[in-house]
Amino acid sequence: MTWPSRRVGAFVLALLAGMGVGLLVLRRTLRTRGGAVSANKEIVRRVVEGVWRDRNFAIVDDLVAEDYAGHDPSQPETIQGRDGFKQFAAMYQTAFDDATVTIDDQIAEGDQVVTRWTGRGTHTGELMGIAPTGKEVTVSGMTISRVAGGKIAEEWELMDVLGMLVQLGAVPQPATA
Secondary structure, three states: OOHHHHHHHHHHHHHHHHHHHHHHHHHHHHHHHHHHHHHHHHHHHHHHHHHHOOOOOHHHHHHEEEEEEEEOOOOOOOEEHHHHHHHHHHHHHHHOOOOEEEEEEEEEEOOEEEEEEEEEEEOOOOEOOEOOOOOEEEEEEEEEEEEEOOEEEEEEEEEOHHHHHHHHOOOOOOOOO
């Protein structure tokens, strides 16, 4: 083998070795990010199931940030802190004593988790000035949760409040065209 061809051969080997190390680093980075994304989904799932299935409000202290901010257009103000989170959930659990929330789907990227969910319950207590009706309701919604430091720090929630109010008889059924 002549000198220039050895040099080219060494260059090609070095290039391939560098690419191999780069691919290993990329794979490890993606695996770590994927692990963080999976962990974030698990945190949100544990809070939803803990609060709505198990009625375990202690999980809020463990997995919701102290300075939590919840944004829900059906509420007049931002839901503030763990106590605000608990009060919001308790409002619905008082109005629907058999309330459950089922996670239908979760999609996550980076520090955000989108959860599509379905809530069900029987209206047995007052809800925002609406006297108990005894009616069963099913409501769909989506929540975007931002996770920081292993805790839910902020959420944006949209749910079919109009559909819920129609089911309760609080507003008339919309007219069909």
